[in-house]
Amino acid sequence: MRVDVRxxxxxxxxxxxxxxxxxxxxxxxxxxxxxxxxxAGPGAVVGHVALVGGRPADGARRLADGDEVAVIPAPPAAGPRPGAPA
Structure with a gap:
């Protein structure tokens, strides 16, 4: 099967x-x-998340022919930044 990846x-x-x-x-x-x-080489996909059809997908999600998958950097964790006012 073929999968398009962004x-x-x-x-x-x-x-x-x-x-x-x-x-x-x-x-x-x-x-x-x-x-x-x-x-891409070792460590290249660390810190990325996958979206299938625009929805978050974990590693167990099965793919289908023609799926569109985006692999993007994970958003930063929520919470205060170090040194930011509370």
């Missing part, structure tokens, strides 16, 4: 902003992320 942040700098990947039928998001990591 990349943002440092990962896009390494691999380009768009990719089309061929994956085995029934592949999961984790397999897509592993394929990107093999291409």
């Amino acid at each position: 990349l943002e942040g440092p990962l896009a700098g390494r691999l380009g902003p768009r990719r089309r990947l061929r994956l085995p039928e029934g592949a999961r998001v984790a397999e897509l992320v592993a394929a990107l990591a093999r291409e």
Whole structure:
């Protein structure tokens, strides 16, 4: 099956902003992320989240032919910044 992938942040700098990947039928998001990591190098996908069809998806989510997946930097954690007024 084919999956269209949009990349943002440092990962896009390494691999380009768009990719089309061929994956085995029934592949999961984790397999897509592993394929990107093999291409981009160690640690390249750390700190990124996946969205399938615009919705957050964990690694166990199964993909379907033609899915659109965005792999983007994770948003910063909520809460006060160090040194920021309370």
